[in-house]
Amino acid sequence: MPEQSTSQPQPALSVQPTPVPSNTPVAVPLLLVASLLLFAAHCYRAGHIGLAACSVVWSAAVQLRSAWMRPVSFFALLGIAAEWFATCNEFMQIRMFTGEPWLRLVLILCAVAALTLGTALLIGLGPGKTWFGKREKHANRQCMAFALVLLCMLPVCLKIPHMLLAERLVPGTGPLQTLLAALWAALVCGWLSNRALTHKRRLLVWRLFSAVFFGQFALACLGFDLFAMTGTLHIPVPGVVVAGAVYRGEPGFMLLLFAATILLLGPAWCSHLCYFGSWDAAAADARAFGHSARKRSQAPRKGQKSLLLHPVYFRLGMLGLATGCALALKLSGAPLSLAMGCAILLGLLLLPCALFWSRRYGQACYCTLLCPLGLVACLAGRLALWRVRRTQDCTQCGACIRVCRYKALDMDRIRSGAPGLSCVLCRDCINACPHQGMELVWAKRRWHGHAEGLFVSLASALHACFLFLAMV
Ligand code: SF4
Ligand code: SF4
Ligand code: SF4
Numbered sequence: 234m235p236e237q238s239t240s241q242p243q244p245a246l247s248v249q250p251t252p253v254p255s256n257t258p259v260a261v262p263l264l265l266v267a268s269l270l271l272f273a274a275h276c277y278r279a280g281h282i283g284l285a286a287c288s289v290v291w292s293a294a295v296q297l298r299s300a301w302m303r304p305v306s307f308f309a310l311l312g313i314a315a316e317w318f319a320t321c322n323e324f325m326q327i328r329m330f331t332g333e334p335w336l337r338l339v340l341i342l343c344a345v346a347a348l349t350l351g352t353a354l355l356i357g358l359g360p361g362k363t364w365f366g367k368r369e370k371h372a373n374r375q376c377m378a379f380a381l382v383l384l385c386m387l388p389v390c391l392k393i394p395h396m397l398l399a400e401r402l403v404p405g406t407g408p409l410q411t412l413l414a415a416l417w418a419a420l421v422c423g424w425l426s427n428r429a430l431t432h433k434r435r436l437l438v439w440r441l442f443s444a445v446f447f448g449q450f451a452l453a454c455l456g457f458d459l460f461a462m463t464g465t466l467h468i469p470v471p472g473v474v475v476a477g478a479v480y481r482g483e484p485g486f487m488l489l490l491f492a493a494t495i496l497l498l499g500p501a502w503c504s505h506l507c508y509f510g511s512w513d514a515a516a517a518d519a520r521a522f523g524h525s526a527r528k529r530s531q532a533p534r535k536g537q538k539s540l541l542l543h544p545v546y547f548r549l550g551m552l553g554l555a556t557g558c559a560l561a562l563k564l565s566g567a568p569l570s571l572a573m574g575c576a577i578l579l580g581l582l583l584l585p586c587a588l589f590w591s592r593r594y595g596q597a598c599y600c601t602l603l604c605p606l607g608l609v610a611c612l613a614g615r616l617a618l619w620r621v622r623r624t625q626d627c628t629q630c631g632a633c634i635r636v637c638r639y640k641a642l643d644m645d646r647i648r649s650g651a652p653g654l655s656c657v658l659c660r661d662c663i664n665a666c667p668h669q670g671m672e673l674v675w676a677k678r679r680w681h682g683h684a685e686g687l688f689v690s691l692a693s694a695l696h697a698c699f700l701f702l703a704m705v
Contacts, residue, residue, distance in 0.1 A: 261364040264352040265306060266292045271345055272313045275320070283399075283408035290412060295365075301375035301419055303356060303365035310353035317346035371426035374686040378422035381694035382415040389702065396702060401459055410701055418697035425689045428664045432636075435504075435659070436518060439511040442700045446508040470580030471509050472604040475552070476559035480572050491606070492613070498691055500614035503600060503607050503639075504659035505692045506699055509584065510607075513599040514659075516591035517638040545608075545654060552605035555579065597638045601655055611654050618676045619658055619688060623650045627670030633662035658688070 273288035291309065295302050321342035328335035355361055386397075390407040394400040399410035424434035450469055453461040471491075478488045494502045503510050562572050587599030600607045627647065634642045641652035642662060652662070663671040663685075675684040 261352075261355055261360050262295070264348065264355060265295060265310075268310060268313065268349045268352045272316070272349070275317075281405070281408075282403075283406045286406060286409040287412045290409065290416075294416060298365055298367045299375070299419075299423075300365050300367060300369040300372035301379065301423075303361055303372075304376055305379060306365075307353055307356045307361070310349050310356065314346050314349040314353060317342055317349060321346060368423060371423055371686070371689075374426060374690045375419040375422045377687070377690040378418040378693040378697070379415045381690060382418040382697050383411065385694065385698050386411040386414055386702065398460070398701075414697045414701035417700065418693045421696055422690055422693035425693055426686070431664050432661055436511070436515060438696060439505060440515060442506070442696060443508045443511040445700060469508065470576050471507050471606045472551075472579055472583075473555060473559075473576040474606050475609055476555040476605070477572075477576065479556050479559040480563050482563065491610075494695060495610055495613045496617055498614075498688070498695065499617035499619040499658055500607075500610045500656065501619070501658040501688070501692055502614075503610050503657040505696055507606075509580070509604070510597070510600050512584070513587060513591050513597045514638060516588040517595055517597045519592055547602045548605065548608040551603055552608050555605045591638075595638065596640055600657075601640050607655075607657075611657065614658075619684075620674050620677070621652050621656055621658060621660070621663065621671055622674055622677075623647060624670055624672050626668045627666075628668050630668070630670075633666050633671060636661040636665040660685075 269288045269292035273285040273292075276282070276285035276288065291306075295306060321339055324342065325335050325339050328338065356365070389396050390400075390411045394407045397407040397410045399406040421434070421438050424438070425431050427434075446469070449460040452459075471487075474485075474487045474491060478484050484492075491502065494506060498505070504514070558575060559572070561567075562575070583603050584599055587603055590598040629644070629647055631644060631647070633647070634644070637652070637656075637659075638661075639655045639657050639659070641654075641656035643653075646653050658673070660673060663673060672679060673685045673688055675687070678684065680687075
């Protein structure tokens with residue numbers, strides 16, 4: 234007897250709209266947006282267009298519902314409520330002084346302040362937690378990145394607003410640039426915390442910064458002074474930062490910025506922040522991995538080409554050459570134009586050659602062999618106490634050697650438990666290891682994983698500050 238099919242006719246496949254969970258608190262977004270837009274109107278009326286724009290942008294941003302936005306929204310609403318109460322008090326005093334009726338105005342302003350305060354409390358309690366329920370895993374470090382950027386950029390916005398491009402384009406919009414920088418930092422922090430995304434996204438945001446930097450430099454060279462932060466152009470070649478200081482006889486802004494970054498993040502300047510290094514890393518990456526996750530997880534092939542020169546000696550030679558030349562130029566009283574010519578030669582002629590070799594060997598040749606500042610970063614960066622080290626889970630499979638573009642890893646190094654001096658804390662080996670065989674530590678400890686979180690927050694915040702502030 235033929236077997237009878239029991240299957241029922243299936244309905245045609247159709248895309249069903251994602252049902253909204255019945256417990257989604259609708260009141261939270263409505264009250265939040267209403268509070269923010271009311272405050273935007275108040276700021277606009279008072280002539281603070283930057284703050285008004287910030288409120289509008291934040292009311293749109295919270296629709297992402299990311300968990301890190303909850304504490305930010307909570308504290309922002311508390312501040313706004315305080316501002317409403319202060320405004321209410323101020324208007325009441327003025328009206329009482331001038332003998333005008335004030336009760337109705339005070340009631341309206343108190344109602345708005347109470348609405349804002351109530352919304353803040355709602356966000357601080359369960360409904361807020363449900364609404365801001367997305368991407369909870371790295372919310373703390375994203376919050377920290379956001380706060381760090383505010384901490385760095387708010388004093389600039391208040392005290393020296395002309396350093397912000399937005400202020401120079403449209404006076405009064407500095408707060409908006411500050412908020413966008415903080416939002417970008419939190420976003421980047423989320424990307425860099427995601428093991429699957431961090432390699433590509435780090436290179437992407439690093440290249441973005443480099444493109445913006447050189448774009449502004451080009452515009453400033455073409456005579457658009459608006460894009461020159463200091464009004465004085467300098468040679469944007471990191472390799473001559475130390476030599477330039479020797480020639481001038483004073484450290485200069487770039488060297489101080491470099492030193493501050495190194496103290497905070499160690500040699501991560503060379504894997505997250507330098508406007509030259511991103512192109513070298515991109516060239517090395519194109520050869521080594523071809524953007525293929527499959528290739529990245531493989532162990533190195535036998536006979537794979539590698540540079541034979543020992544990078545440290547070569548870099549020491551380059552550092553000596555650059556500083557020696559700068560000293561000779563200074564002592565001989567050579568004109569500034571000659572010194573600048575040498576700097577341009579080092580940067581603009583060596584870089585294309587190095588990019589060729591980086592692409593060929595799959596290693597960042599300019600950074601690991603030629604750039605004197607890279608060696609200074611790796612040596613001085615030891616002061617910052619950030620280290621990559623092997624864990625007991627390492628199986629010595631060697632897969633991480635392939636992803637290191639800075640010649641910091643080989644089997645001897647893996648056995649010894651730590652990468653070599655040229656490690657720039659890019660964390661590619663940590664993220665590529667399938668066994669959690671590498672980790673980032675501070676002062677030799679993981680601090681229950683918080684060390685890496687702090688590192689990522691700091692790196693994201695500094696990147697955002699550089700992107701939104703760094704102009705030639
Ligand atoms: S080695 Fe030099 S060029 Fe490379 S990232 Fe570091 S400072 Fe920049
Ligand atoms: S750290 Fe990971 S990838 Fe590297 S050798 Fe050990 S187990 Fe392999
Ligand atoms: S050892 Fe790891 S963290 Fe250090 S440069 Fe190499 S891949 Fe990056």
